[in-house]
Amino acid sequence: MKPTSTFSAQEASAARTTLEARMARTTFEARMARTSRALGILLFYVCFCSTPLFAQVTKGENDYYKMVTLPIPEDIVLEVGGLDILPDGQLAVSTRRGDVWLIKNPYMTGSMRPQFKRFAHGLHEALGLAYHNGAIYAAQRSELTRLRDLDGDGRADRYETVYTWPLAGNYHEYSFGPLFRNDSTMVVTLNLAWVGYGASLSKWRGWMLEITPDGEMTPYATGMRSPAGFGLNTDGEVFYGENQGDWIGSGYITHVERGDFVGNPAGLRWTGLPGSPLKLKPEDVPDSGLPMVEVAPNVPDLKMPAVWLPHSIMGISTSGILADTTKGAFGPFAGQLFVGDQGQSKVMRIFLEKVNGVYQGAAFPFRDGFSSGVLRMVWGKDGSMFVGMTSRGWGSTGPAPYALQRLEWTGLTPFEILKVEARSDGFEVTFTKPVDRNIAADPSTYHVTGFTYQYHSTYGSDIVNQETGVVRGVQVSDDGLRARIAVDGLRKGYIHELKLTSIRSSGDAEPLLHDVAYYTLNEIPSGPRMELKTDQKGPAKTENRTNQAPKPKSKRVTTQPAEWKGGPDATITIGTKPGLQFNLATFDVKAGSRLKIVFDNDDGMMHNLLVVAPGSADKVGEKAIALGLDGPGKNYIPDLDEVLFHTVLLEPGATEAIYFTVPDKPGDYMYVCSFPGHSFTMRGIMRVVGR
Ligand SMILES: [Cu+2]
Incomplete structure (x- = not known):
């Protein structure tokens, strides 16, 4: 879970939920926020929307999935590592500090507050927890432990080692789990160490291990880098979530079967040991920088991700995986997967299908604005x-160091893309409510963009091979719930963005709550092709928008201009402070003077600094979010006249100095970070005063 960057949802609701997240820091405030919702939404439009206020107030995520914050006693540091529900409905929580807490009445029914009782303590960074057969199991750094309460007093009195594994002592050797499978065996995952790159310094690091309750261990699969989350789909198959890093161009989830190699070669150094289900060696994996789909045919056992989560667009640090087994108690998404994101404090949604025996499917935004970094999700008894x-050391958009919240479906059905399925010549999109058929039948409603990432030892990857598909035709079902689209330019093994901004529901013309899907097309199914009324066939448009940092021009001058003989008139150094803020709220500078700004990104996530025209900070923030897929390549800097001067997007720890002549017109010029979601808090004022 290496912190890299943070938050990036491209829907306008991101702004609203960020606002709500800030409003909801205490339960009292949350209650106030709920009762003054209409006012809050009005405020949102007044503050953040340049578009006119609609007569109809658009609903947000919170109208469908209400966020309830559980009060945590002041003396408990609940940095959540694991969660499970006990048969009696209590919530069991393991923490990174090594405690296990049992929480009574976590549903806060009536006026009763949740009651915390410590069940166990002294564990070493318990990053997972599962109840099974009268005992609680937790992965510690170096072992899988079974905790039993023999005398029934609500405290564990026996701590039993089920299985141990060696450690090298590197801080990054996190251990996660266990996950009980339907046959009562468990799986755990062991994170790679970090030595400037992911390394397997001790046996089975980078592996998923299968362990029986009797302590029999079988190495199961490898190629994991930072496997913080894993879960079962509704058929009981294991999926794990991966975090961007070396060999991992972007986050993803992968269907893990025995003997799979899922991407990072470090763990392959142990394949010669007895019990290894595969023989592949680290040197068998070429470091070519080609897309994974081109490498896979030459690397036996390499398993492609089932669904990619495009970095910074869908998330930045994949965490827990939870299948919707609520049979409708949680809304219309029964059978789908929910996937957490630690760095962006959100939960995403995934629809999976199997094509030619291979899992693939679509990822969607779901719920934003959690209080801290989302690590674990579990179903309550009530669905x-x-x-x-938790966010300590890892960084997250949600500012709290730790939190426990609960999402309740309000009973209202959001207007969403329910699923996207692959077809031989395109996709079939299913909605949760009937669509306006006139809009839905127009091919220009659908924007399809394919892209992928490089598979190499470098940390992360840019978006590569981005091409726009041509939507040649649409058929809308009679009930208005489905649209079949024919697309030229589908590519096997690529991610396909479907953007459906103009779709409206039938009748009340509601926009989609989230208008985008990212479909990973591992396999293209066979089947009949769509009959097109008119042949709009043409070559797929190729755009080369990749890696295009904005041209420096005069908005970004990083060396002192030659004519500044005596140096700048003033130098201002700006850093960051916790809670997505610059460490300097305001400074004064003379109109027309020569200014050097040093932006020192001393934070754990990526930021930039833009000096913008008076009154334009909200617009710049919004336009940065609207860049979508193009955002990362453009450093999230929208092409607006209002952007006067800027740095590039700086990695954690990086510094950049920019030089410019202060505008002649006095006024309050804001400096903002335009990384999606940051601009509402991460801003300060450059007061330009007369000469
Ligand atoms: Cu920022």
Whole structure:
């Protein structure tokens, strides 16, 4: 879970939920926020929307999935590592500090507050927890432990080692789990160490291990880098979530079967040991920088991700995986997967299908604005979703160091893309409500863009091979719930963005709550092709928007201009402080003077600094979010006249100095970070005063 960057949802609701997240820091405030919702939404439009206020107030995520914050006693540091529900409905929580807490009445029914009782303590960074057969199991750094309460006093009195594994002592050797499978065996995952790159310094690091309750261990699969989350789909198959890093161009989830190699070669150094289900060696994996789909045919056992989560667009640090087994108690998404994101404090949604025996499917935004970094989710007895959070050392958009919240479905059906399925010549999109058929039947409603990432030892990857598909035709079902689209330019093994901004529901003309899907097309199914009324066939448009940092021009001058003989008139150094803020709220500078700004990104996530025209900070923030897929390549800097001067997007720890002549017109010029979601808090004022 290496912190890299943070938050990036491209829907306008991101702004609203960020606002709500800030409003909801205490339960009292949350209650106030709920009762003054209409006012809050009005405020949102007044503050953040340049578009006119619609007569109809658009609903947000919170109208469908209400976020309830559980109060945590002041003396408990609940940095959530694991969550499970006990048969009696209590919530069990393991923490990174090594405690296990049992929480009574986590549903806060009536006026009763949740009651915390410590069940166990002294564990070493318990990053997972599962109840099974009268005992609680937790992965510690170096072992899988079974905790039993023999005398029934609500405290564990026996701590039993089920299985141990060696450690090298590197801080990054996190251990996660266990996950019980339907046959009562468990799986755990062991994170790679970090030595400037992911390394397997001790046996089975980078592996998923299968362990029986009797302590029999079988190495199961490898290629994991930072496997913080894993879960079962509704058929009981294991999926794990991966975090961007070396060999991992972007986050993803992968269907893990025995003997799979899922991407990072470090763990392959142990394949010669007895019990290894595969023989592949690290040197068998070429470091070519080609897309994974081109490498896979030459690397036996390499398993492609089932669904990619495009970095910074869908998330930045994949965490827990939870299948919707609520049979409708949590809304219209029964059978789908929910996937947490630690760095962006959110939960995403995934629809999976199997094509030619291979899992693939679509990822969608779901719910934003959690209080801290989302690590774990579990279903409550009532079909609500408990979400456990922590951010210490890892950074997250949600500012709290830890939190426990619960998502309740309000009973209202959001207008969403329910699923996207692959077809031989395109996709079939299913909605949760009937669509306006006139809009839905127009091919120009659908924007399809394919892209992928490089598979190499470098940390992360840019978006590569981005091409726009041509939508040649649409058929809308009679009930208005489905649209079949024919697309030229589908590519096997690529991610396909479907953007459906103009779709409206039938009748009340509601926009989609989230208008985008990212479909990973591992296989293209066979089947009949769509009959097109008119042949709009043409070559797929190729755009080369990749890696295009904005041209420096005069908006970004990083060396002192030659004519500045005596140096700048003033030098201002700006850093960051916790809670997505610059460490300097305001400074004065003379109109027309020569200014050097040094932006020192001393934070754990990526930021930039833009000096913008008076009154334009909100617009710049919004336009940065609207860049979508193009955002990362453009450093999230929208092409607007209002952007006067800027740095590039700086990695954690990086510094950049920019030089410019201060505008002649006095006024309050804001400097903002335009990384999606940051601009509402990360801003300061450059007061330009007369000469
Ligand atoms: Cu920022």
